[in-house]
Amino acid sequence: MAVGLKKKGTTGAARNYITRTRAVKKLQISLPDFRRLCIFKGIYPREPRKKKKVTKGSTAATTFYYTKDIQYLLHEPLLGKFREHKAVAKKIARALGRGEAGDAARLEKHLIPKIKLDHIIKERYPTFVDALRDLDDALSMLFLFATLPSSEYVPAKTISICQKLCHEFEHYVITTHSLRKSFLSIKGIYYQATIQGQDIMWLVPYRFVQRSGGDIDFRIMGTFVEFYTTLLGFVNYRLYTTIGLVYPPKFNAKMDEQGGELSAFQLEGRSVIANGDATHNDDAPRAVNPDAQVIADKIAAQADTEEEEETIPAAVQSANEEEGTEGIDKFEVTAPDADVLPQPEASSAEVASLFAPFTFYLSRETPRTPLEFILKAFGSKRVGWDGTLGDGAFVTSESDPSITHQIVDRPTLSNGADASDAPASTNDGAAPKVQWPRSTMPGRTYVQPQWVWDCINQGKLLRPDLYAPGAELPPHLSPWVKAKKGEYDPTLSLQEQEADGEAAAFEDEEDMEDVSEVEAAKEDNGVDALLDRESSVEAGEGMDVDDSDDDEENESDEAEAAAAGEDWDGIDSDAESDISEGEAARLQHQRELEAEATGKPLEPEVGTTKSKNAAIRKKAEKKRREEEEERARQKMMLSNKKRKLLKRIEYGENKRDTEAEALRHKKRKLEKVKKAGN
Incomplete structure (x- = not known):
């Protein structure tokens, strides 16, 4: 066939x-x-x-x-x-x-048909955990559209839906204290929340005026928004019902028009009858979380608690602040090559009450929306701001005595005075000699907004004096990037991560640069004098004698000496360094014995910084050379395949070390400039 x-x-x-x-x-x-x-x-x-x-x-x-x-x-x-x-x-x-x-x-x-995507959501996400895992892009897209201005491509109805869904999700994060980390970047503000064991990260853009270009296809983005709004609506419903809340929450349109935003929503528990509007439904799905009833009771009593809350005594505040500044136990590394154990993290109860004892006031120049969200997510129920920023503030008067922390972000003048509070210039043009703030409330802590982000990322209350108005802020680092072994770590000092002899080499290099700059300046300034001197030289003055024969003999002797001692240069230098180190140790021991015999204090050794740096550098080079020789001997025992693999590994390590050394060199220069300025 x-x-x-x-x-x-x-x-x-x-x-x-x-x-x-x-x-x-x-x-x-x-x-x-x-x-x-x-x-x-x-x-x-x-x-x-x-x-x-x-x-x-x-x-x-x-x-x-x-x-x-x-x-x-x-x-x-x-x-x-x-x-x-x-x-x-x-x-x-x-x-x-x-x-x-x-x-x-x-x-x-x-006659226009209505399109529903409910069945597609159920098909694409058979379990709720699958929907949570795919929530990152949905939240980033919806938060982006919630900040866009309305146009012919982005209707106002779509923006309103996105804002409503985003505020509902933020209320769930605030209620359950699910927020873990946040970071201020160029693109916007990154947030990370842990919901039912899933880490969800989304990006919220800054509230600047958005100018959309003509190269953006809003039809494609609008299709994604249509799908994501349906998805987030399902997720919000499931999250609210899981902890025993009524979904959707009550929405006050009038307060939202006045800039209430988060305050325009009122949460209610399923088993709570609030103002006769909410009714208990026996057919409603029961809460899956066993603590749902406790959370519902807390939410029901939240309104009364906020209205009748008394001012916390100063002693209790200081006690709580000292309590919060205590760090949790850390597992220190016992040896350089030992394994690094995972560090313990703060418990959810500590995270939830990080800002609970304090009353915050947000100045007009600070970003109200992200600060309000973060402070409430970490336990603070008393956040106030100026009435012009919107409705829903706990306090609107800056002089309220119950305020414990005020967040300010005002620029300062060159002499430390505030630009907005500075009076008009005087007749002589001198700047006002006044430090910001002009008048501060006693017992109140003034910090910059970065203090809030750094506190939540480290899980503890940091020193507020480092974030005082006008102070130079510490570096704001990403909480998701951890420095690996051998890489540059900006959180550590230079002494903890620099190699042996690196500081001495840097000082010698700086000295050489200073000398070269001085010589260059001298050459620039002395060109005219040199020309005058050459023009006034008398006959026979300053002229060299023709010693060509002697020069040839000297050059031949130097060449023979170099050829004879070429192979022993390294060993001779090592021997000289060893002898010098041994002799120095013997002399130091002799001086100690003499001081002990005479009963006089030991005088410090007389020596220049340059000689000490040279000794440190020689010792580090010797140690490095010994390690390289030992490594070369070990390579000889490897096969060709493993030797090539080791060569690639060493190339990556050398590249990493070079980058880290360049960053340390740059930081050392900045510190030197800063010291010179002070």
Whole structure:
């Protein structure tokens, strides 16, 4: 029986992939609807490994999809909705062409099909944990659209929905104290929350005026927003019901118009009847969390607690502050090559009450929205600000005696005075000699906004004097980047991470640079004098005698000496350094014995800093040379394959060490400049 020949392009990779043009024809929809459907279903283009086999030798740029994914889309109910929408769009266009605007409006109002994505959410996320894992991009996109201005591409209704969903999610994070870390970056503010064991990170842009360019396709972004709003609505409902809260929470539109934002939402427990509006539903799903009733009771009593709360005594505040500054136990490394144990983190109870004892007041120049969210997420229930910033503040008067911490971010003048509070310049033009702030409330702590972020990232209250107004702030480092062994760590001092002899080499280098600068200055200033001297030289003065024969003899002697001692240069230098070190130790011991015999104190050794640095550098070079020799002997015992692998490892280590040394060198220069300025 003859075996049938297979036709080319019908099996293998050519059958597993399909072009976008063929996929659109197969689904019988337009290209924009195809893109929209793929975004909803989570289907993305694929790149074949062997593209020539799929394209039958063609090299044209083509977009491919899995054939199985396109076959899966054939049974999607949204295809019918897209076709209905296309038919109604034709009727509306025909009515507008006839000038029947009323009929077109009626068709658009009653016949345009409503698209729901509930079934797609259930298909893509069979479990709730899957939805939480895919929440990072959704939150970043919705927070971005919540800050955009309304335009023809971004309708105001979409912005309002995004703001509402984002504030609902923030309320859940505040209630459960799920926020863990935050970081101020150039792009915006990063947040990380831990919800049901899943770390969720999202980015919130700064509230600047957004100017969208013409190269942004808002139709694609709008499709993602449409899907993400449905997803976050499902997630918020599940999160609220899990801890026993009513969803959606009550929304005060009037307070939101006055800038209330988070304060415009009022949370209620399922088993709590608040003001006769909430009713208990026996058919409602029960709370999964066993602590849901406790959380519901706390939420029910929150309003009364905020209104009737008394001022905390100063003694209790100081006690709590000292309590919070105590760090948790740390596992120190016992040896340089020992394993680094994971450091213990603060418990959720400590995190929840980090800012609980304090009352904060936000100055007008500080970012109110992120500070309010972070302070409330870490336990503070008393956050106030000026009434012009919006409604919902705990206190609106800056002179309120209950305020314990005030966050300010005002620029200072060169002499330390505040730019906004400085009086007009005097007649002589002298700057006012007054430090910021002009008048401070006694018993109140003034800090810059970075203090809040650094406190939550380290899990403890930091020293407020380091973040005082006008002070030079410590570096704000990412809490997710940890320095590895051998890398530059900005949190450590230079003495803890520099190599042996590195500081001495830096001092010698600085001395050489200073000497070269002085010599260059002398040359620049003495050119004219040198020219005058050369022009006034008398006959025979300053002229060299022709000693060509002596020079040739000296050069030949030096060459012979160099040839004879070329191989012993290193050993002789080592021996000289060893002898000098041994002799120095013997002389030091002799001086100690003499001082002990005479009963006089030991006088400090007389020596210049340059000689000491040279000795330290010689010792470090000797140690480094011995380590290299030992490493070379060990390499000789390895196979060729392992030796090549070790060579690549050493290349990476040397590159890392070079970068770390350059950063330490830069920091040492900055410290030197800072000391010189002081």
